[in-house]
Amino acid sequence: MLKGEYGEAMRIAMEIVVKVGEVLGADKLVDISHAHASGVSYGTIGEPGLHWLRELSSKGAKARVYSTVNPIGMDLDDPNKIPVGEQFYKKQMEVLQAFKDMGFEISVTCTPYYLRKPKPFERLSWGESSAVAFANSVLGSFTNREGGPLAVASAITGKTYHAGLQVLENRRTTHLIVHPELDDPVEWSALGYLVGEKVGSGIPRYPKPPQDEESMKLMLAASAASGGIALSVLEKVTPRGTYDIGDEERVEIDEKEIEELFRFNDPELIFHGCPHSNLNELKKINEIIKDKVSREFWIATSPKVFDEALREGIIQSLENKGIKVVKGTCSVVTPIERLGYKRIMTTSAKTYFYLNRKGLEVALVRVRDLWRVVT
Amino acid sequence: MESGNLRCGRRLITSETGRGEVVKIEGRISFLGEVNPKEGKLYDGRSIKGKVLIAEGAKGSTVGAYVIYALKYYGNQPLAIIFEEETDPIVVSGCVMAGITHGDMFGKLDLRDGDVVDVWEEDGKLCLGISKTPP
Numbered sequence: 001m002l003k004g005e006y007g008e009a010m011r012i013a014m015e016i017v018v019k020v021g022e023v024l025g026a027d028k029l030v031d032i033s034h035a036h037a038s039g040v041s042y043g044t045i046g047e048p049g050l051h052w053l054r055e056l057s058s059k060g061a062k063a064r065v066y067s068t069v070n071p072i073g074m075d076l077d078d079p080n081k082i083p084v085g086e087q088f089y090k091k092q093m094e095v096l097q098a099f100k101d102m103g104f105e106i107s108v109t110c111t112p113y114y115l116r117k118p119k120p121f122e123r124l125s126w127g128e129s130s131a132v133a134f135a136n137s138v139l140g141s142f143t144n145r146e147g148g149p150l151a152v153a154s155a156i157t158g159k160t161y162h163a164g165l166q167v168l169e170n171r172r173t174t175h176l177i178v179h180p181e182l183d184d185p186v187e188w189s190a191l192g193y194l195v196g197e198k199v200g201s202g203i204p205r206y207p208k209p210p211q212d213e214e215s216m217k218l219m220l221a222a223s224a225a226s227g228g229i230a231l232s233v234l235e236k237v238t239p240r241g242t243y244d245i246g247d248e249e250r251v252e253i254d255e256k257e258i259e260e261l262f263r264f265n266d267p268e269l270i271f272h273g274c275p276h277s278n279l280n281e282l283k284k285i286n287e288i289i290k291d292k293v294s295r296e297f298w299i300a301t302s303p304k305v306f307d308e309a310l311r312e313g314i315i316q317s318l319e320n321k322g323i324k325v326v327k328g329t330c331s332v333v334t335p336i337e338r339l340g341y342k343r344i345m346t347t348s349a350k351t352y353f354y355l356n357r358k359g360l361e362v363a364l365v366r367v368r369d370l371w372r373v374v375t
Numbered sequence: 376m377e378s379g380n381l382r383c384g385r386r387l388i389t390s391e392t393g394r395g396e397v398v399k400i401e402g403r404i405s406f407l408g409e410v411n412p413k414e415g416k417l418y419d420g421r422s423i424k425g426k427v428l429i430a431e432g433a434k435g436s437t438v439g440a441y442v443i444y445a446l447k448y449y450g451n452q453p454l455a456i457i458f459e460e461e462t463d464p465i466v467v468s469g470c471v472m473a474g475i476t477h478g479d480m481f482g483k484l485d486l487r488d489g490d491v492v493d494v495w496e497e498d499g500k501l502c503l504g505i506s507k508t509p510p
Contacts (some may be wrong), residue, residue: 016467016468016471020464020468023461048441048447048448051448147439149469150440229386306418
């Protein structure tokens with residue numbers, strides 16, 4: 001394949017996988033069942049990224065395994081929902097077209113596990129740190145945290161390198177997390193954020209993890225953003241045999257640290273859906289918020305969940321209350337700083353992390369307190 | 376490094392080889408944030424176009440691979456990227472995408488901006504030889 005007998009696109013893709021494997025000390029390549037590419041927003045990859053994808057596609061690159069893509073920088077259907085400008089819209093559609101031509105499913109979501117749930121021990125090549133953490137920690141699948149181009153190269157070759165978290169011996173815990181009792185999903189998200197800051201890129205173990213999938217998702221996304229944690233061991237959740245217990249350093253997080261992330265900042269925008277909301281979350285918010293909202297409130301979700309919610313009448317109900325449900329995008333990949341918002345409240349500590357870095361004023365709000373903030 | 380000295384490291388990607396001027400970064404480089412691909416410059420103003428870029432290693436975002444590719448896209452790519460210590464997957468994927476010569480694990484290189492070096496491949500290694508140092 002490296003010699004180009006399968007075509008130029010395959011040669012380039014194979015070279016990326018092989019060289020990266022070489023650097024990481026891989027002994028071989030392994031087959032994967034699902035590639036998920038990050039770096040899909042035009043705002044992130046720009047003109048050069050678009051050019052590279054187009055080149056690959058024009059050289060005949062085709063995904064050999066089931067392959068999906070991350071969210072984009074605007075609403076998938078309605079360019080006016082988040083006004084990014086005509087030029088951005090046009091370029092973003094070209095990026096999607098290149099992926100489509102290569103046989104990627106235009107999933108435009110950071111939650112590919114809601115499209116097809118990988119099994120324990122299944123090998124994946126996923127970009128998107130929050131999805132990587134969910135696959136490794138909740139589902140027991142094996143994936144490294146891949147850069148955008150590598151996941152594309154894995155899609156085309158159907159392979160990844162056998163190193164890092166693809167190797168069982170490297171899935172060994174390094175820290176034990178001790179924390180107060182938590183209740184709201186956003187408190188778990190705050191915990192994940194603090195763990196990421198303290199543990200860096202280690203493998204933490206939670207003896208008392210959250211019991212609902214939504215809280216797990218929020219917590220793991222936050223620790224992947226603030227620290228780069230790709231695997232956490234959640235006691236009685238992470239499938240046995242997909243990890244080992246190592247020498248653990250004890251890390252304590254107290255109530256005060258968590259509470260500091262929550263405060264009211266008189267927001268111009270409230271954001272939920274990072275990672276993308278599932279149907280449960282949409283239903284719950286629809287129940288919690290009974291009246292018309294008086295502040296701008298966005299919820300982000302995938303096209304798949306959007307359509308399900310549409311069939312059940314939930315989208316209409318949310319929109320009647322003045323809530324904007326955006327599809328295939330989020331506040332992290334959209335050029336939100338250019339839209340003039342300065343103060344934002346969110347249910348996601350991952351969003352908190354990224355928007356803080358963009359210089360916006362951000363605070364967390366509990367799901368149960370949302371109605372207080374928006375109405 | 377004195378005249379006539381030769382240092383070899385691990386070869387990862389060989390594309391262009393030849394003679395180039397050194398641009399040296401103290402510490403690790405983050406391609407996202409520290410390199411402007413449109414201008415082919417570091418944010419301190421030094422040009423890296425056609426130069427031999429030497430740093431200790433890399434750090435920073437996974438978008439770095441696209442920034443390295445962007446250097447090539449705008450015709451501003453360095454002749455080679457040389458790391459004294461071990462490289463990272465992001466830089467490797469970027470250099471494969473862009474076709475930029477890249478080697479690592481050269482050990483501490485006593486070179487300065489403006490030194491002129493030859494870059495070539497030998498016995499599966501990437502080598503640097505000093506050809507002349509301006510006064």
